[in-house]
Amino acid sequence: MSYIMSYAAAVPTAKKAEYLRHCELAAEVFKSHGATRIVECWGDQVPPGEVTSFPLAVQAKDDETVVIGWQEWPDKATHDANIQAAMKDPRFHEMGEMPFDGKRMIFAGFETVLDL
Numbered sequence: 001m002s003y004i005m006s007y008a009a010a011v012p013t014a015k016k017a018e019y020l021r022h023c024e025l026a027a028e029v030f031k032s033h034g035a036t037r038i039v040e041c042w043g044d045q046v047p048p049g050e051v052t053s054f055p056l057a058v059q060a061k062d063d064e065t066v067v068i069g070w071q072e073w074p075d076k077a078t079h080d081a082n083i084q085a086a087m088k089d090p091r092f093h094e095m096g097e098m099p100f101d102g103k104r105m106i107f108a109g110f111e112t113v114l115d116l
Contacts, residue, residue, distance in 0.1 A: 001115065002036070003076040005083075007107035008068045010060035011100040016042065018099040019067070025095050030071050033086035034079070037072035058104045076111065 011019045020040070027038035043066040048055045054066045073079035 001075070001112040003073040003079045004070050004110045004112060005073070005079060005107065006068065006070040006110060007105055008054055008058050008066060009100050009102075009105040010055070010058040010064040011067050013063055013065045015099040016065070022095060022099055023069070025091065029089045029091050030086050033082040033089070035071045035073050035086075038069070039072075040067065040069040042067055057106055064100075076109070079109065 023038070023040045027035075030038060043054070046054050046066045054060075054068070058066060060066050071079075073082075
């Protein structure tokens with residue numbers, strides 16, 4: 001089954017267009033290194049929490065929107081064999097700085113166990 005690399009971040013709301021352009025360029029890189037699908041989601045109903053929540057996890061500020069996304073890979077082996085090359089791809093450096101604070105981005109890999 002597929003392998004998912006998922007992430008969440010807080011993006012300045014005013015930089016939505018810049019963020020989407022950045023995502024489109026990054027998607028080209030990841031897909032050229034074996035990812036089969038890239039999905040980006042702009043927060044719509046992302047309530048704050050008192051103990052846990054997406055806004056707390058990424059330390060979102062009042063002028064930021066929480067985003068999530070994922071890269072779908074054919075399997076974990078393909079991801080593991082290609083992710084470092086993708087991250088070192090010179091096209092990432094050509095993109096310039098990320099339009100959000102990457103230090104507050106969270107990410108994790110997931111094995112797909114059910115896909116209906």
